[in-house]
Amino acid sequence: MSERTKDDLKQLQSMPLDAKILMTQTRIREWVREFGENGVYVSFSGGKDSTVLLDIVRKMFPDIEAVFVDTGLEYLEIRQFVKTFDNVTILRPDMRFDEVIKKYGYPMISKTVSHNVKIAKYNPDGNVMMNIFSPEKRGMYAMFKWKELTKNSLMCATSAAT
Numbered sequence: 001m002s003e004r005t006k007d008d009l010k011q012l013q014s015m016p017l018d019a020k021i022l023m024t025q026t027r028i029r030e031w032v033r034e035f036g037e038n039g040v041y042v043s044f045s046g047g048k049d050s051t052v053l054l055d056i057v058r059k060m061f062p063d064i065e066a067v068f069v070d071t072g073l074e075y076l077e078i079r080q081f082v083k084t085f086d087n088v089t090i091l092r093p094d095m096r097f098d099e100v101i102k103k104y105g106y107p108m109i110s111k112t113v114s115h116n117v118k119i120a121k122y123n124p125d126g127n128v129m130m131n132i133f134s135p136e137k138r139g140m141y142a143m144f145k146w147k148e149l150t151k152n153s154l155m156c157a158t159s160a161a162t
Contacts, residue, residue, distance in 0.1 A: 021056065028057055032064075042066040044088060046078040054085070065089060072096045113146050120150045 004012075012020075031040050042057050044050045044066035057064050066088040070079060082088060095103070120129040131137065133147045 024056055025060060028060055032061060037061055037064055040064055044068045044082065046074070046082045063087065067091060069093070109146070113143060116143055117146060117149045124150065
């Protein structure tokens with residue numbers, strides 16, 4: 001899928017609600033056609049956006065499973081709300097968030113780092129890689145310590161920094 005521009009986003013945001021719902025239904029049908037009803041899940045946080053998405057999906061495909069990840073940071077009311085829905089799998093991480101922070105530290109990579117990693121990954125011989133990720137670079141734009149991220153697609157940003 002090609003990246004969208006700010007104008008594309010403005011156009012999508014200005015569409016009537018009915019058109020947005022039709023687009024969403026089309027995308028859902030495409031996913032189900034590609035992966036089958038047993039291969040599609042709704043990531044369900046209990047928030048307004050995922051609740052609306054789950055409603056749209058379930059009206060089309062009532063048996064599609066939802067998945068809620070209970071990290072321990074969610075409000076009690078959100079957990080209670082999620083439990084009012086059928087066919088929701090609740091996952092709990094092996095480590096609580098505070099345990100992850102104690103073991104691995106708090107994530108501090110900025111949107112700037114993420115954006116530069118993305119550019120360098122897609123153009124490894126370009127100026128960003130040669131200049132910003134250079135070990136000689138000094139100052140706030142020195143990114144050498146993050147250079148390893150340009151080699152790992154799972155850690156690389158896939159959308160522009162916002």
